[in-house]
Amino acid sequence: MTLNTQREKEPLRRRGSTPIPPAKFCQHSSWTRDPQLPSPSAQTNPEKPRTQRSHPPLGQSASYHPGDKSLHYRAQWSSDSEDDSQSDSDCVHRVVLLGDHGVGKTSLAGIFAGITEKDEQPGEDTYERTLTVDGEKTTLIVMDTWENDKLEGEDSSSQDDCLKVGSAYVIVYSVTDRSSFDSASELRITLRRARQAENLPIILVGNKSDLVRSREVAVEEGRACAVVFDCKFIETSASLQHNVSELFEGVVRQIRLRRDGREVVERRRSIYKRKESVTQKARRFLDRLVARNNQRMAVKVRSKSCHDLAVL
Numbered sequence: 001m002t003l004n005t006q007r008e009k010e011p012l013r014r015r016g017s018t019p020i021p022p023a024k025f026c027q028h029s030s031w032t033r034d035p036q037l038p039s040p041s042a043q044t045n046p047e048k049p050r051t052q053r054s055h056p057p058l059g060q061s062a063s064y065h066p067g068d069k070s071l072h073y074r075a076q077w078s079s080d081s082e083d084d085s086q087s088d089s090d091c092v093h094r095v096v097l098l099g100d101h102g103v104g105k106t107s108l109a110g111i112f113a114g115i116t117e118k119d120e121q122p123g124e125d126t127y128e129r130t131l132t133v134d135g136e137k138t139t140l141i142v143m144d145t146w147e148n149d150k151l152e153g154e155d156s157s158s159q160d161d162c163l164k165v166g167s168a169y170v171i172v173y174s175v176t177d178r179s180s181f182d183s184a185s186e187l188r189i190t191l192r193r194a195r196q197a198e199n200l201p202i203i204l205v206g207n208k209s210d211l212v213r214s215r216e217v218a219v220e221e222g223r224a225c226a227v228v229f230d231c232k233f234i235e236t237s238a239s240l241q242h243n244v245s246e247l248f249e250g251v252v253r254q255i256r257l258r259r260d261g262r263e264v265v266e267r268r269r270s271i272y273k274r275k276e277s278v279t280q281k282a283r284r285f286l287d288r289l290v291a292r293n294n295q296r297m298a299v300k301v302r303s304k305s306c307h308d309l310a311v312l
């Protein structure tokens with residue numbers, strides 16, 4: 001994996017209120033977007049100026065591909081150093097950020113969007129970006145539209161919309177704020193109620209991991225919560241841009257695992273993942289084997305795997 005810090009084009013931004021044409025979305029495994037089609041937003045707003053931004057580091061795995069003219073209106077980052085010409089699909093998925101005020105949703109969305117300057121606040125609340133993960137392109141539309149504090153009797157339609165439209169959800173809490181952790185659990189329950197029958201990718205994110213001294217929620221608590229609520233877990237620091245690329249690449253992998261099935265995704269990933277040693281692989285295999293016959297072990301393995309965003 002390489003880090004490419006070349007200048008890149010600004011990612012597409014939308015206002016949350018701007019309707020997104022449903023035809024853009026890949027809710028089904030068979031849907032593939034025609035890369036020759038112009039962006040729907042480019043059609044509705046052809047005059048929209050696009051300024052250049054520098055790409056943030058995005059962990060250690062970012063690389064931008066400015067030569068791709070068919071996707072000129074979108075920014076991309078890649079988890080691979082390989083040539084992307086082999087990419088075989090380009091689906092679009094909505095990822096909704098949920099969580100209390102001040103936990104860092106906008107900051108995470110800003111990093112996703114490629115906003116680097118500290119004092120530059122994201123002006124919009126919906127961002128589109130194409131990621132190349134394990135050699136395949138996927139476009140995410142990250143929605144930072146959640147309004148947490150609807151009062152009793154107030155119209156909750158925007159919350160309902162958020163709970164309906166996502167192909168994946170990122171529930172953020174701050175590790176320095178226990179009440180935000182409690183809210184995250186409530187949000188998980190609300191989401192489960194709203195989308196009962198669906199096996200949605202949901203990632204619980206403990207943000208602000210850099211604030212070591214004011215930590216109120218231990219990493220083990222986050223992990224245990226993810227096991228109980230059957231979702232994935234990662235700690236991030238938007239300030240240090242730690243684990244942010246891993247988070248969004250993990251979202252892509254979780255979407256694909258549900259779309260393609262476990263074997264296909266894991267095989268594809270293994271081609272690209274060369275860092276894992278034979279010993280690590282063998283340990284993981286043995287853990288699973290033992291877990292099949294041991295309920296308690298199964299919980300242990302699940303708690304280990306809940307922070308591996310590349311497996312189901």
Ligand SMILES: Nc1nc2c(ncn2[C@@H]2O[C@H](COP(=O)(O)OP(=O)(O)OP(=O)(O)O)[C@@H](O)[C@H]2O)c(=O)[nH]1
Pocket residue numbers: 099100101102103104105106107108207208209210211236237238239240
């Ligand atoms: N130290 C530290 N501060 C962070 C981190 N992420 C966000 N912040 C700060 O926390 C504050 C709130 O961040 P936002 O991104 O606006 O949080 P939000 O969840 O979008 O908040 P609302 O828009 O009110 O819902 C800002 O001052 C950020 O700079 C982080 O990882 N570490």
